[in-house]
Amino acid sequence: MNKTTRMGFIIFALLLLAACGPKxxxxxxxxxxxxxxxxxxxxxxxxxxxxxGYFADAGVEIEFAYMxxxxxxxxxxxxxxxxxxxxxEQVLLARAQGLPVVYVAAWYQKYPVSVIAKSDQGIxxxxxxxxxxxxxxxxxxxxxxxxxALLHTAGLSESDVTLDSIGYxxxxxxxxxRDQAVSVYTANEPVQLRAQGYDLTxxxxxxxxxxASNGLITNETTAARNPELVRxxxxxxxxxxxxxxxxxxxxxxxxxxxxxTLVQADMxxxxxxxxxxxxxxxxxxxxxxxxxxxENMQSVLLDVGLLSQPLDLSKGFTNEFLP
Numbered sequence: 001m002n003k004t005t006r007m008g009f010i011i012f013a014l015l016l017l018a019a020c021g022p023k024x025x026x027x028x029x030x031x032x033x034x035x036x037x038x039x040x041x042x043x044x045x046x047x048x049x050x051x052x053g054y055f056a057d058a059g060v061e062i063e064f065a066y067m068x069x070x071x072x073x074x075x076x077x078x079x080x081x082x083x084x085x086x087x088x089e090q091v092l093l094a095r096a097q098g099l100p101v102v103y104v105a106a107w108y109q110k111y112p113v114s115v116i117a118k119s120d121q122g123i124x125x126x127x128x129x130x131x132x133x134x135x136x137x138x139x140x141x142x143x144x145x146x147x148x149a150l151l152h153t154a155g156l157s158e159s160d161v162t163l164d165s166i167g168y169x170x171x172x173x174x175x176x177x178r179d180q181a182v183s184v185y186t187a188n189e190p191v192q193l194r195a196q197g198y199d200l201t202x203x204x205x206x207x208x209x210x211x212a213s214n215g216l217i218t219n220e221t222t223a224a225r226n227p228e229l230v231r232x233x234x235x236x237x238x239x240x241x242x243x244x245x246x247x248x249x250x251x252x253x254x255x256x257x258x259x260x261t262l263v264q265a266d267m268x269x270x271x272x273x274x275x276x277x278x279x280x281x282x283x284x285x286x287x288x289x290x291x292x293x294x295e296n297m298q299s300v301l302l303d304v305g306l307l308s309q310p311l312d313l314s315k316g317f318t319n320e321f322l323p
Contacts, residue, residue: 028056028059028060028061029059029060029061029229030060030061030063031055031060031061031062031063031082031083031229031233032063032065032081032082032083033046033062033063033064033065033081033083033084033085033233034065034066034067034071034072034075034076034081034083034084034085034086035064035065035066035084035085036066036069036085037066037067037068038066039064039066039258039259039260039261040259041252041255041259041262041270041273041274041277042187042273042274042277043064043085043255043258043259044240044244044248044251044252044254044255044274044277045107045237045240045241045243045244045251045281046064046085046237046240047240047251047254047255047257047258047259048240048243048244048250048251048254048255049062049236049237049239049240049243050062050064050240050258051254051257052239052240052243054235054236054239054240055232055233055236057232057236058229058231058232058233058235058236059229059232060229060232060233060236062236064258065081069084069086069087069090069141070090072084072085072086073086073090073091073093073094073099073101073217074094074099076099076101076217076218076219077094077097077098077099077100077101077219078099079219079221079222082218082219082222082229083216083217083218083222083233084216084217085107085214085215085216085217086214086215086217087141087142087213087214088103088111088211088212088213088214088215088293088294088297089142089145089211089212089297089300089301089306091103091212091217091316091317092212092294092297092298092301092307092311092313092316093301093306093307095311095315095316096307096308096311099219100219100220100221101217101218101219101220101316102217102218102219102220102223102315102316102317102318103212103215103216103217103289103316103317103318104215104216104217104218104223104230104233104234104317104318104321105215105216105234105237105238105287105289105321105322106212106213106215106283106287106288106289106290107213107214107215107216107237107241107281107287108213108214108215108280108281109213109280109281109282109283110186110204110206110210110213110279110280111142111146111149111205111206111209111210111211111212111213112142112185112186112187112206112213112214112277112280113142113143113145113146113147113183113184113185113186113204113205114146114183114184114185114186114190114202114203114204114205115129115134115146115147115150115181115182115183115184115202115203115205116174116181116182116184116189116190116193116200116201116202116203117132117174117180117181117182117200117201118174118177118198118199118200118201119199119200119201121180121181121201123180123181123201123203124201125154125203126150126151126153126154126156126203126208127154127155127156129150129151129154129156129160129161129181129203130154130156130160130161131160131161132161132162132180132181133161133162133163133164133179133180133181134147134161134162134163134164134179134180134181134182134183135164135165135166135169135170135173135174135178135179135181135182135183136163136164136165136166136170136182136183137165137166137167137168137170138165138167139163139165142185143183143184143185144183144304145211145297145300145301145304146183146205146211147163147183147205148300148303148304149205149208149209149211149296149300150203150205150208150209152209152300152303153208153209158304164178164179166178166179166182170182170183170184170189171189171192171193174189174193174198175193175196175198186202186204186206186276186280187273187274187276187277187280188273190202190276191269191272191273191276192269195266195268195269195272206280209296210290210292210293210296211293211296211297211300212289212290212293212294212296212297212317213280213293215289216233216234216237218230218233223318223321227321230321231321231323234287234321234322234323235323237287238286238287238322238323241281241286241287242286244274244278244281245278245281245282248271248274248275248278251274252270252271252274285322287319287322287323288319288322289317289318289319291313294313294316294317295313298310298311298313
């Protein structure tokens with residue numbers, strides 16, 4: 001073998017080794033995802049997605065940020081952050097203000113609000129709320145929207161009841177009989193009160209009307225310019241959601257590393273919160289938005305005067321990023 005041939009073999013061998021050697025790890029895109037106000041077991045699917053590497057599989061380095069829904073919608077609309085989890089009514093209210101947010105994956109398939117009362121109040125249907133005093137955080141947010149939707153199903157309006165703005169003190173208010181009923185989150189206050197031994201009647205909004213509920217939003221710019229990033233975020237959420245539904249105990253254990261207060265909390269109550277939440281998440285096709293739910297939500301917002309005119313709903317939500 002002459003010198004030139006030998007050199008050719010050496011170069012070929014080096015090229016072959018380079019081709020077979022370890023590939024450089026692609027850099028991850030940092031994404032700040034806004035959730036609710038504080039860490040909570042109800043965000044378990046996202047914690048599962050982070051822990052199991054579903055975000056990393058999508059090329060994303062995830063950071064969870066906790067803030068008010070209004071603030072999150074404004075930041076996403078301005079493209080200061082690209083993703084958030086907010087409720088359906090906030091999507092339409094944001095778009096009515098000119099914020100180009102887009103709902104890309106439904107998380108909750110059932111609207112997570114209930115009106116509860118002690119059983120001795122005799123409130124078993126929405127029509128039984130006529131003349132009652134109902135406590136709620138205020139005339140805003142999901143508790144208010146859900147209550148108004150529930151009243152509407154019975155042909156009642158706000159003038160047929162007395163609304164008491166009590167902040168987030170529904171548990172104490174109902175326990176003390178200050179109000180005859182309270183509007184609450186389905187997976188929160190009813191679980192707490194039943195754990196304290198109270199016998200309740202519960203009117204779940206989702207049993208009477210389908211409304212667009214909590215889900216993942218982005219903005220029109222991100223959806224148009226970086227659709228693969230959106231698909232990756234959606235896929236990670238839905239994988240975490242699927243795993244949580246399939247194995248709540250494993251999801252709970254993972255959440256202990258993300259929710260500091262969970263270690264000191266009543267484990268039985270928190271696991272029931274998770275179980276109740278799972279009942280609100282389940283669907284034949286996870287992540288899918290239903291157009292009727294959005295139409296119903298818009299009707300409620302128009303009825304209560306939070307929207308002055310109908311919106312083009314087709315621009316507010318999409319199923320195109322689902323797996």
